Amino acid sequence: MSDYDNIRIKKLVLKGEKHKKSKKRKKEKDEAGSSSKKSKVQVDEDAVEHGGWWVAKTAADITGTVSIEFSDRCYLKALDNGLFTLGAPHNAGEGPDPEEIFTAFPINDRKVSFKSGYGKYLKIEKDGMVTGRSEAVGSMEQWEPVFEDKRMALLSETGHFMSIDPEDDACVALRKKVGQYEICKVRSNATRDVVVDTEPKEEKGDLGEVERNYVKKFQKFQDKKMRINQNDVKELENAKAQGSLHETLLDRRSKMKADRYCK
Incomplete structure (x- = not known):
């Protein structure tokens, strides 16, 4: 747990890319934006039930701090050996544990990569296991969120969908068709701008x-x-x-x- 918390999340690293030292830049505060009229926030009951983590509806929503939920309040959990398992169920109102939190990086408008708290990228191996041992992003570290009928699954480069093995709760990608074990939700706790209908x-x-x-x-x-x-x-x-x-x-x-x- 302490090792996990000590990992420093860095920017997306692509394979073959040279590491460059980045200079820290101070973020300018948008005073005009902070003083602008605040809109009323609509309550997302589902997000409240999951500790404020809301469900991504498009690939564009999958960026920054995220969690991957495979059953109600059960999230994908990173292990210190580079493997993944399904975490224990959470109570209503609780969010994911630190080991169940990932950083998502958009590759393009369709694909994303996920980095665990140990600083490694999720990859599909030749035997179908999903591991977190990659230092940089190649084709096997890219995942495509597929949405259909308000459900979502994560498609790997090999055409297999990420899932949880029902026998040992290990994270794998073995099937090319979506079944109950491949359906998941990517959740985010990023602040959302809610557009409120002000027309009487x-x-x-x-x-x-x-x-x-x-x-x-x-x-x-x-x-x-x-x-x-x-x-x-x-x-x-x-x-x-x-x-x-x-x-x-x-x-x-x-x-x-x-x-x-x-x-």
């Missing part, structure tokens, strides 16, 4: 529906009959183009003497 629910749909929505919201309903202005909707289209849609809607409701805010 009353303004969903066309302008006719928008007017009905606001009538429902503000009408007094004394006789339980909805009163909608029968003038051409073209008036609303012109008002929207001029930026006076809400004023025009209020004026149309006031003519029907049905709005609670109109005299």
